[in-house]
Amino acid sequence: MVTIKDLAKEVGVSVATVSRALNSSGYASPDVKRRVLEAAERLDYKPNEVARALNTSCSNVVGVLVPDITNPYFPKVIRGIEDAAIENNYRIIIGNTDHDMDKESKYLEIFRQNNCAGVISATWSVEREEYSDKRPLILLDRVVENHISIESDNLKGGRLQAEHLTRQGADKVLIVKGPEAYSSFNNRSLGAAEMLEAHGIEYETLPYMHLERMLSDGTADFILKFNGIICPNDVTAYKVLNMLRESDVAVPRSVKVIGYDNLDFSEYVYPGLTTIEQPIYELGRNAFGMLMDLNEGKPAQSQVLDVKLIKRQST
Amino acid sequence: MVTIKDLAKEVGVSVATVSRALNSSGYASPDVKRRVLEAAERLDYKPNEVARALNTSCSNVVGVLVPDITNPYFPKVIRGIEDAAIENNYRIIIGNTDHDMDKESKYLEIFRQNNCAGVISATWSVEREEYSDKRPLILLDRVVENHISIESDNLKGGRLQAEHLTRQGADKVLIVKGPEAYSSFNNRSLGAAEMLEAHGIEYETLPYMHLERMLSDGTADFILKFNGIICPNDVTAYKVLNMLRESDVAVPRSVKVIGYDNLDFSEYVYPGLTTIEQPIYELGRNAFGMLMDLNEGKPAQSQVLDVKLIKRQST
DNA sequence: AAATTATATGTAAACGTTTACACAGGTGAT
DNA sequence: ATCACCTGTGTAAACGTTTACATATAATTT
Incomplete structure (x- = not known):
């Protein structure tokens, strides 16, 4: 590994000057700067991220928390x-929390131990004492008081x-709620219920866990x-469609089903799933930008x- | 952040002793060791991974290369x-290469800059000069000469x-090949062709890219x-099933389709996809173990x- | 009792950066 | 001619660990 020291020797200046030349921080004469960059190129110098992270106590790694990457x-x-x-010369470390607060805490600690530059979390659900860290x-x-989201x-x-469902003629509607404690899911069912009431449509709500249990119990x-x-999401809709097919219920004739997310698969299931598209990729992109x-x-x-x-065809 | 220095002061020994006590490397009297561990617990000491990685020039991070995590x-x-x-107190940094050698090289460099403990790659396709690094x-x-896989x-x-397809009565078979240059896909089509020949079944092969083009061109x-x-894989099979449905071809009556991977979705598509299950999760687990x-x-x-x-029902 | 070895601890260097500080020379204003 | 200031560079400390080496004491062997 060629280090900043090697460059210094090669060019005939001190390591401090090399560092300044490379980072354009502080003063460095045009001539020296040119020679340093040339030498860096020639010797194929790549800065050691670890040393830099130690010194500045901030690495160019961001921690990413998700419930389960398999979803x-x-x-x-x-x-x-x-x-x-x-694009910004950063990298990410991902952690799967399985909706487990302890795992989440463990990962936060790990991110800190690695001097991470910040954390993007899709798992946060409550105000936490613990996160007294100053990192962004x-x-x-997920929306939680006093946090940027x-x-x-x-x-x-x-x-x-x-x-859409009412417009397609449904008048006895079931709202399957998403996992509790997550604002996004709560808001979805809230919005749906609100709209159904406004239209005077009869509906019931069903907690997520109940449906899961019912489906596995048959x-x-x-x-x-x-x-x-x-x-509450497309994956749940797939399961519902499957269950309906097994019960020989015609979709969309007898029952209309609508999902949420517009995953790639939703056009491959049968019947094609009507759903709400959210800009998932951009959510991630922008999240990093905000960081x-x-x-x-x-x-x-x-x-x-x-x-x-x-x-699509499911409604 | 409480450091090893704080512990040393607290217990009244040198940092070297603290380090030895914590890592059980070298000598440390039972008494001191106990007091150090107690203090570490009490002050909530967590070692700084970055400093450790700098000193040992090996972090507990492994780099993981995949073509596209979206697959x-x-x-x-x-x-x-x-x-x-x-479980082993390691973390992973992931990189998407999009089948691009330059991206792959870039990530390898990044992994090195981060003193990664090793690399697990699902993208490697050729013998490389470049990887003269000693890290595992x-x-x-993917199988490539002179590498562990x-x-x-x-x-x-x-x-x-x-x-299976012949047993279900197919006698005019199309083998859709996977992306070139990957041994796994080559072996799959090889195995299939070999078996079809042994049974004297008529077949043709179609390069992956051709099918992709055909499907998007209609x-x-x-x-x-x-x-x-x-x-060659389940995702391709989904697309084929979709195309067949749009052409009003009955599956499995007129055409039988078989996939490869047994992704979770394969039971949700219609008709349910017959496929080859490979222990995907275990591949990952064992890969880390080998590292x-x-x-x-x-x-x-x-x-x-x-x-x-x-x-399932597609055959 | 002397010599050897095992145990325990401290000192200080090292990993590869960044950066506060000191210093020197040059420029321009007074 | 003096002073202030800007530019360019070097010295050395710092980040938080690990570890080679030196030293000291205790345990064991001769």
Whole structure:
């Protein structure tokens, strides 16, 4: 490994000068700067990130927390973060929390131990004592008091779901709620319920866990009494579609099903899933941008991105 | 941040002693060791990974290269690696290469700059000068001369695909090949072709890119003349199923389709996709284990994991 | 009792950067 | 001619660890 010392010797100046020349920090004569850069090029010098991180106590690594990368929503987010990161000479460390607060805490500690430049979290759900660290934190698709966040317009998304379903003729609607404690899911069902009430449509809500249990127990005939089902995300919708197919219920004739996310797969399931598209990739990209803004002292603001309805065959 | 220095002051010994006590390296009296650990606990001391990595020039971070985390095959692999990593107090940095050699090289450089403990790559396709680094490298689902690798039994998988299809009555078979240059895909089509020949079944092969182009151009009627289609992976099979549905071709009656990977989604597409299951998560887990073995000087060996046929409705 | 060895601890250098500070020479204003 | 200031460079400390080496005491061998 060629170090800054080698460059110094090669050019005949001190390491301090080399550092200044390379980083354009402090003074460095044009001539010396040129020679340093030339030598760096020639010897294929690459700065050691670790040494730099130790000295500045801030690495160019950001920590990313997701519940489970195996859920196809998150790879897209991560890809957005990663692409933005690499463009800015940053890298990401990812951690799967499995909705487990202890795991989350453990990862936060790890990020700190690695002098991470900040954290982007899609798992944060509560105000935390513990995070007294000064490093910036961006919440992704989660809104928590006193934290900067980026999300898509979940309330609007929920409304769009409900509006479309009623427009397609559903008048007995089931709203399947998402996992509790996450603002995004709460807002979706809130928006949907609000819209259904406005239209005077009959509806019930079902907690996420109940549906999961019903589906695995095979006791989901409960949902057969509805002719419209609003799902909190596409993956849940896939399961519902599957269950309906097994029960020989015609979709969309007897029941209309709408999802949320517009994952790539939603066009491959049968029938093609009507859903709400949110700009997942951009959520990740922008989240990283906000982190950079914060690190540069700019006053970053929370963002809300727009969503739109994608019509397919399931409604 | 409480450092080793604070502990030293607290306990009344030197930093060297503290370090030895914490790491159980070198001598440390039971009494001192106890007091150091107690103080570490009490002051909530957490070692700074960066400083450690600088000193030992080896961090507990491993680099992971994948073509694109958005492809649902890879999150599973990554999850396997990540779970194994965290159990061993390691973390992972991931890089998406988009099948681009330059990106791959760039990431390798980054991994080196971060003193990574090793690299697990699902993108490696050729013997490389460049990788003269001594750090261990595990190839995942890729076999390249002179490198340690882990893969599933692709040859067998290909054979299983072909055997099942013929057993279901297909006698005009199309083998869609995977992206060139990757041994795993080559072996799959090789196995399939071999088996078809053994059974005296008529077949053709189609390069991956051709199919992709046909599907996006809408000129894929070429594949309608077959009654059995062997896909290199599940995602490709989804697209084929979709195309067939749009052309009103009955699956499995007129054409039988078989995939490869057994992604979670394959039970949600319609008709449910018959496919070859490979232990994706375990591939990742074991890959990390092999890396650890190498780092401990144990002579690691390449591994080949078993695959099996998953029957569903598409055949 | 002397010599050897094992145990325990401290001192200081090292890892590869960045940066506060000191210093020197040059420029321009007074 | 004096002073202030800007530019360019070097010296050395710092970031938080690990570890080679030196030293000191205790335990064991001869």
